[in-house]
Amino acid sequence: MGGMDVEGGIAIKLWKKFRSESVFVNYTPFFVCLAAGNLNADSFQHYISQHVHLLHAFAQAYKLAEECADDEEDKKAIRNLRKHVQDNLKSHDSNVREWGFELPEESTSTNATVKYTDFLLATASGRIEGEKVPGKIATPFEKTKVAAYTLGSIAPCMRLFAFINKEIQLLLDPNDSSHIYKKWIDHYCSQNFEAYAFRIEELLDTLSISLTGEELDVIERLYHQSMRLEVDFFSSQPIIQEAVVPLSQTIDHAAGGQLTIFCDFDLTCTAFDSSAILAEIAIVTMQKADPDASETQLTRMSSADLRSTWNALSTQYCEEFVQCVESITPTETAKSFSYEDLCKALVQFADFEKKANSRVVQSGVLKGLNQEDIKRAGQCLILQDGCKGFFQKIMKAENLTTAVHILSYCWCGDLIRSAFLSGDLKALNVHSNELACEESITTGEIIRKLESPLEKLQAFNDILNNRDKDCHHLTVYIGGSVGDLLCLLEADIGIVMGSSPTLRKLGEQFGVSFMPLFPGLVAKQREVVEVGASNWTKLSGTLYTVSSWDEIHAFFLGS
Template sequence: MGGLDVDGRLATRFWTKFKNESVFALYTPFFVCLASGNLETATFLHFISQDVHLLNAFAQAYELAEDCADDEEDKNAIRKLRIRMKDKIKSFDSIVRDWGFELPTECTANNPTVKYTDFLLATASGKIGEEKVPGKIATPFEKTKVAAYTLGAIAPCLRLFSFIHKEIQALLDPSDNSHIYKKWIDSYCSENFEASVMQAEDLLDALSVSLTSEELEVIEKLYHQAMGLEVDFFSSQPIAQQIVVPLSQLQEPVSGQLTIFCDFDLTCTAFDSSAILAEIAIVTAPKVGPDGSQTHLTRMSSADLKIKWSALSAQYTEEFEQCMESITPHTGREFNYEGLCEALEQFSDFEKKANLRVVQSGVLKGLNQEGIKRAGQSLILQDGCREFFTKLLKNENIKTDVHVLSYCWCGDLIRSAFSSGDLNALNIYSNELSYEESISTGEIVKKVESPMEKLQAFRNILRKRNNDGQNLAIYVGASIGDLLCLLEADVGIVMCSSPSLRRLGDQFGVSFVPLFSGLVEKQKQLVEGSSSTWKGLSGILYTVSSWAEIHAFILGS
């Protein structure tokens, strides 16, 4: 038998695994408009009418699950959840009446609503998709298994509702009651609703304790499928008003273009490429024989390489801190782009000197080009990065141009990391290693070593762009070297920003705003007849913690 694993509660483990998908619901036009307080009433009433269909299906699924549970305590707990769900539906009418409106008496469920309700009721009836639950469900144990599957299909929806409304509530001023949807938002952030969520998740654990590992995998699949159906449910809500998301749909279909730039190290990857090249060099280095001789005279031994890399890394870290101290002012909080440029001129000198030391040390000498390419092909990009670029480049309705601007010493590593599928269309701009017969000479062909050179490459690309239509430049970066490009782009997005980037930006008056709250503020500013404007050098950068946020913002679900 399987039961719960060492990670604890099933629902917690599943939510953590699939939480990125909740972003696609949060960033829908519906919730961005709801959070801003300017969601049109007709849209909200339509949403409630669809939500009623959904919650009625939950109540019916609870009733079926109650019949399947074999423990009286579990039955009582499920019955209480069903009653709470019915009470929630009844509360909709009073909330709507407080605004002076009435819910539609008859409203047909739309396709995404039907898909979710059908999935939910099929699961509660002992079916998964087109197949029945494995085995017969005549015995009490088999029926309990169906109850567990049912809670696995309900729990993610409840948690998603709680998560989204808490994210929105965090943006509201508690003392400001002018937000028309505040009562609705507060109801889903209440202790009462959270208790319902926790009780459903606890029940899922209780009903799953005796299941096999294969049966727990079934619950995980149901949980994931329910998350996807719920995202589709929110995405399908019709919006007639002007909106700020998804960004790609706001472009002119013929002449508008998105030019997307991104850094590579720590933006697309979890690790710096210099560490990867160091690992390749050490692993492939010749070994020193018992008599002290080397098997390959043109390269350092792996032991010597480790010492050399460690010394270079320590010196870089020490001098980086010294450079940061020298360029960071201690007064003034106004946005000062000119001052930041002057500071990063000094930082550029530091980066170039560090690269020169690497070349002079010889640590890159003897690397095999094919080995670098193999390492690039096996490189794991950050979760959601590859999926975003793949979907972007496959979308024929979006005119886009994508450029990777990187300090990486070896463009082959980047090209290999993006070599699969449609990602060959990415334009790579970085330094290159010099080779003789596919073996590195240790020299770096220097193309972009500093923030100033990266900025110049960024500007050169934009100059070549057709400026007849509605164009937007988006830059995604994570380090100090990206700061100027981030600020000059129409939309600068900081991925899991380093403390040093925040520190330097703060000192020169740069504002770092979480992307979702920034979009809500943009939506507030959007009035009838105006257009959403994104403009560089505003001094505002938007922060994200995952590629899912970027994907949801630019492309939608």
């Protein structure tokens, strides 16, 4: 490692920046079936044949990169990387046989493989974004730059491979010899492969040291493009078996199958709670009430009073929320999932939420807001990365009938509708409270519709009861707070966004189990082979956790 500051190198920075895209590889049918141990052997052998084409391209790219490097140490390092690939190719046949697989016959490259290999070889030849570095008259520095670009296009592939296989290895029982892909997975989780991936990254850092900011930007673009091509490569692997991903393809559209998605808003779609945004609008409105605020002590005091009132209301809400959760949490963990007991416990939440909302109304802090200001704030609202894009894609997905409903405690449905308006998502159905208005100015009253977990559940059931009973429906609920708990459990698939410790602790005390989505899908894929179909069942007591909207996107739609 040469004492290099790994944390400061471009390779690790780029991996951290684009690592989230690895979920689109993880959630491919290829890797889910492979992790489950039931990937069809023909599919695996097809992958092996395509992988050989990639290895040849890597070897050729290293050869061209070595010619471009001007430092003897760098040339030697690239030569060693190339030798590693060549050795890999020589031992490939015996390795594949040792892993228990028949070798594929000679094969032609698929479109995704051709795109990937063409990209690698074009980069190594100096053809970056249509510009060619002239071979004969190029200065040594210009050629070194091409060597750095080449390493930048190879590095993400190796890091991604090591990363995903380690994720899969964590799901395997080390004593289970029945998993036919275990040896293959172990090979890519070995110290040798990890060291190889690191040597590529170390060399990329070395070759990038003297590059300009503009040239480092080129490396970033190449790195990202390589990640995308890797996603396409694995997404395009043909799977000749039933798979649990992507979810949209498991629904029988021809038989009238429909997907209904329910989603919470605050801290599931947003990064901030909407009440804080409404508070800010109220405070800014008060500050603007008199344009000559600098001379009007009263206006400044009113604005300050308003902020302190909001702070007091927020503090009281947080304190009473904790007390309410503690009062309904049983001291002993239930031996099995107990939905009825959880429902009874959450009845107490209705009283808590209603009292909190009454205090807000009585304080008058929501009085005098302009509806246009609220809508503008909604349009400027920053949703979590990937949230709006997911809804846009799912609503436009061909051959998929999807209804999306937002169920929220938010005080103002207009704020939610405005937040999605810029994404052209008018078809989203919003169910929430509303702020009462007279001539576009809020009166301070809340038109109460959803204030408790049971009211959310009632709205959820009412929507489902209005659907066509003859069609096969799949229901998904995405949420992250205690108020979502009943709906999460009642849906065929309940997905918990983020990591609310309160939600988890309360759920676990009533026997709810929480499972990260990827391991959950691998377990489901095993069921498909054992039972013959992937059945999602509501009230199973299992909820699936995700840390990003990319995971939800990858699960529902693939890449």
